[in-house]
Amino acid sequence: MTGLMGWRAMLALAALYNLVIGGLALLGPGDTNGHVVGLLVACFGLVYGAAASDPLRFAPVLWAGVVGKLGVIAMVGPQVRAGTAMPGTGFVLAGDALFTLGFVAFLLTRGRQGASA
Numbered sequence: 001m002t003g004l005m006g007w008r009a010m011l012a013l014a015a016l017y018n019l020v021i022g023g024l025a026l027l028g029p030g031d032t033n034g035h036v037v038g039l040l041v042a043c044f045g046l047v048y049g050a051a052a053s054d055p056l057r058f059a060p061v062l063w064a065g066v067v068g069k070l071g072v073i074a075m076v077g078p079q080v081r082a083g084t085a086m087p088g089t090g091f092v093l094a095g096d097a098l099f100t101l102g103f104v105a106f107l108l109t110r111g112r113q114g115a116s117a
Helices: 003-027 032-053 055-082 089-116
Strands: none
Touching: 003 032, 003 055, 003 089, 032 055, 055 089
């Protein structure tokens, strides 16, 4: 990522990703638990959108995203490896892993990025 604009783009993409994944789960077929999960995923998308609007100000809230995404990977990853997860879940977890890396990279470098942006 080069400069703050690159980080904003990454965060905006994370917001869109979560809104789409969460919206599909919220509005699709399934039980109440699945819909609640979809709602929470979509709400994290709103958080990432806020962070994209002012990354340096909202950076600390991204730690919740890091913990949440790592938790989902840890809980659902074994089902993906065992072949018992819903089709496509592995791709969702791969996206979560990539955004987690992006969030951590931003959080660890934001001081230098803010100074140069």
